[in-house]
Amino acid sequence: MNKFAIFLLGCLCLAGAVSGQSLEQTTEQRLKDFFANYETSYARIGKCGLERFEVEHEKKVLRVYASPTFGYQPFTEENVSVIYRLLKQSLPGPVNYYTLQVYADGKLIEDLVPNAYRKKQDKTRLYGKLDAKGNPWVTNVSRPYEISRGLEGRHIALWQSHGKVYRNERNEWRWQRPRLFCTTEDLFTQSFVVPYLIPMLENAGAVVFTPRERDWQRHEVIVDNNTCTKGSHYLEVEDKKYRWQDTDKPGFAQKYQQYPDNYNPFTDGTARFIPTQGQPEKAFAEWIPDIPEKGKYAVYVSYQTLPESVSDAKYLVFHNGGVTEFKVNQQMGGGTWVYLGTFEFDKGRNDYGMVVLSNESSQKGVVCADAVRFGGGMGNIVRGGQVSGVPRYLEGARYWAQWAGMPYPVYSKSEGKNDYTDDINARSLTVNYLSGGSVYNPTEEGLKVPFEMTLGLHSDAGFKTDDELVGSLGIYTTDFNDGKLNSGVSRYASRDLTDMVLTGLQRDISSRFGVQWARRSMWNRNYSETRLPAVPSMILELLSHQNFADMKWGHNPDFKFTVGRSVYKSVLKFLSTMHGTDYVVQPLPVNHFAIREGKKKNTFTLNWNPVEDVMEPTAKPQGYIVYTRIGYGGFDNGVYVRKLEYTVKV
Template identity: 65%
Template sequence: MKKIILISILLLLYGTFLPAQEIKQNVEERLQAFFKEYTTNTVNIGTCKLDSFRIDFREKRLLIYTNERFAYQPLRPATVDAIYRHLKQILPGPVSYFKITLFANGRSIEDLIPNLYRKEKKDKTRLFNKLEYRDSPWVSRISRPYEITRGLERRHIALWQSHGKYYINNKNKWGWQRPRLFCTTEDQFTQSFILPYLIPMLENAGANVFTPRERDTQKQEVIVDNDGNLSGYGGQGSLYLEVKSRKARWQQTSQPGFAQQKRVYQDNENPFITGTARYAQTEKKKDKAFAEWIPDIPETGDYAVYVSYQTLPNSVSDAKYIVFHHGGTTEFKVNQQIGGGTWVYLGTFSFDKGKNDYGMVVLSNESKQKGVVCADAVRFGGGMGNIERGGETSGMPRYLEGARYSAQWAGMPYSVYGGREGKDDMSDDINVRSRMINYLSGGSIFNPKDKGLGVPFELSMALHSDAGASKEDKIIGTLGIYTTDFNNGVLGAGTDRYASRDLSDILLTQLQRDIRSNYAIDWTRRSMWNRNYSETRLPAVPSTIIELLSHQNFADMRLGHDPNFKFTVGRSIYKAILQYLCNQHGKDYVVQPLPVSNFAIRFGNKKNTLQLSWNGEEDLLEPTAKPREYIVYTRIGRGGFDNGVRVSSPSYTVKIEPGYCLFL
């Protein structure tokens, strides 16, 4: 009897086990076929495959693990729902009713939906939550004729334009990091998007924008300093002046400051520790004490203006700078509580050759706060590269050099730009872009653990072009890169590193949408790589690399050299960053309107007047980008433009003077 019962139990167990094995085999075959055949019309992700799966019959759950390629695609709520519906349709009977979770790149596919595109269940670990910078911005342009409230005000953004000329250590010569193709090289090509298009768009929206490479294409450079000017160097007739008040006088700080003591600098020489700086107590009354920097400009033209100062224990956050230029005067407030000991960009202005009353920078001790303002050197123009490697400089304007050399000229510690101790400039140049951002942002709410200058950068983006060619004359298109497997998966302030994937996805989505809409072409969105790249691994803030197009492919470069295409790309990246940061902080946004059209000039009804008119442009892709008011900028002769006048209608009357040329 016992033998019969035992045989019955064994038969029962075998009968139960066999169907489970058959179900697993059936599930595996169907899943393998699903991933092998899986395609999407939005992106080319290559061939996906099944890594593994696990069926829990007791809990009625099916866990599916696919390879990294499945995560290359943009995932949205509708996409995820469609994938799960399809899986339920192809899976065998009982399993199709189980709770299914599909994992790609270590995360469930629903978790890979960027927060921006979710209507509910946002991932708070990827949002900034309480990370809200509430102090004064690094630099504020007070003379702007409008207030920004739903843009990028109080936001600090770091971005850069790929490579630059660098010293090739093993060949003992300077060279480009990328080959010459289609009348350019990547080292120069990506600058044509960043400098004239993207940075101005972000700044017009209120952002403080920093780039580790020199941003000014002006080859001349004049430095005016309290320690004097280098004999025989450009701008040697420049003047630094101080005026004291009854209550405040200028004194030397206890910290070192900038001094240019030589024309050419060797590796690991820091110009920001060889000089002195000055400070004065603040007063609430206007212009009681001030410092003046009067440059001796070598050639008439446009010059970027950089100031420098030391951050002192009682520095104020509203140091008042006034730039006198050919277009008038422009006032700035600089937060000297952060960013001391480096060059701080104010703006680019037109200056006449020589010294004159309308070409200078003035720092006042006027402040609403009790404390001190600090004065150090002021720099006009980008200049030529002055870092010697292998016995010579690059011979190029500084804006064409790699970030390694700009970082040294900007007073960065050697650990920031010289990690390879002068033995591998190419690697140093790649790493310095991120390390410079970390040093500048160290101690801020977005990077509280690193030591640094406290500038609250919220994201970084590197714009590159890529290699690759199509024999069929097809578009290679855009690739995004981010890194999650570093620092235990979190950024400097504890934010989940998948915030970088969100940023990359939003940028790729916006670029593909805008390029396809404006050019009626099938612009290719390639992939989103989760890879170990320095520019996405090292930054303490959300970061991404955008490989915009292939500089090796004619179909891509045919568009790449078109100024209209560059405008579209710049505006697209601006919109993506705007959406991303506003979503990170839970705020609404308004996109800047498009440039006006049909601009016309007629003689006015009154003597010596001109009537200007134009049409506001509707942006069919952006419902918030509706023009309601306009800014009219004017200049006389070949001078600089003024700060602009705000008008409420698409017309404006301007007075003219006989004998003068008016530019608008």
């Protein structure tokens, strides 16, 4: 080869290098421009950017890594396809013909589409065959209908953000959030959770636990085999063959009216047990309260889980509306308060106001009896020499957890030094302790209650200087425990839950009220309430309690109902997807209700119309539940009616 040819070859090589460098620079600039100008109508995610990119010319592959804000948006198969198409169109040749891979939030964006919205699902973030076996923790046997395609047997943990706490540095009890627009977040969020969301989930068959007191009743009556509220009475009935005796585990006893830090009332007493038998029962325990004031009272029972405990302990609650029967799985959840339901009771001690535990069971073993609690009561945990002075439902989760027998590290990681952080952590740690040893949390020790997910509802979604809606924000955590939940399922299941809840809220609120409900970001961040739970979890910042435009909606009861129903539907769809099961959405309440005198003497006919739910094709009523009460008594367990009318004899 002559010198000229060698020189020419060198020039060609140099030109190729310059050309390659120019292509890289052009590609980078086009990518920066694309993300800098990127906007989406799906969510208000803020400014996006390019983090970095990689080109493999030999393999003809371009990998693009977007800034975290790009991952704040919801992804669907449709908008993913559009993003790829627009991005390819913006790139220079020949890179625009390369295989393009766009990453956000640690994943390819097509992998961030929730499983519920995808044709090909990601099995790493599904429960699949992983499921709790046996009876649920609590079952209402008196319910006049069965649920086959709802949330029957699903256990859900749910809480309403903050509550009053003791501030160690100030030596005083304080609200955790400021008082604005007629409320504080400590009060406001439970106006969604307690009267709307929890009942909707329970009506769909779920067992719902909340680590804050759910009962707004200020009175509390304790009936126990060791100590009773004055006027109340505990009674045991037995025969020669079936006798009550003490367990070898401690039980609840209320020795004091107020309790210091790190004191567990579930270690102060004894618990009782008796062998089971088939029908008819020959032994039972009775808890007869002396109710201080007529009204509604939540009923909580407690027991110890023993080696021979049965999963169908029969409890009967006698109340103003009649008798409601429950089956409680005593093979889990021993040594804490177990919620049965809320019922109307008359003042005083009455034979028709009590709780009865029978030794009747379909299984051979034992049933255990400890204390029964009626009503939410007042806060009784002493901090800094004083109690909160407010009903327990207004306090933070830290104090409820102590009253419920949780270990000290569960409700006070700081060992009493910081109640504020303890309260935040206690919500998740209480759920983990209750679920420890279950199929969904096999790596921790605990009470084996199979909780499948958690959701905390807050109202601190940010603020704006103008009067526009702030809207809803969702938070989840994937960068913890090697990206896995305690069952081995991918933590990106939490993103699926978050995305589905926000998508549902935007759709349902906008459709119901004719307003474009604002959807903010999905944050993948290190928050205690989404990092600590052993199961898929999310924080829903529903709206901004600091923004007047949001709070105008937030105080609207119809808005609260719509929010509750929307979250319930998303939870239903999420868990159905996790298990690969069909679902049916509960129909909307009826309208055009009327009552007229019947054809026969002393009868009245009720009639109504169904309400179509255009958003949910499965929400078509097949029947209706009619509940009845006499005078100022409580409602009964209801009767199932198939027609659009029902005749009652009065």
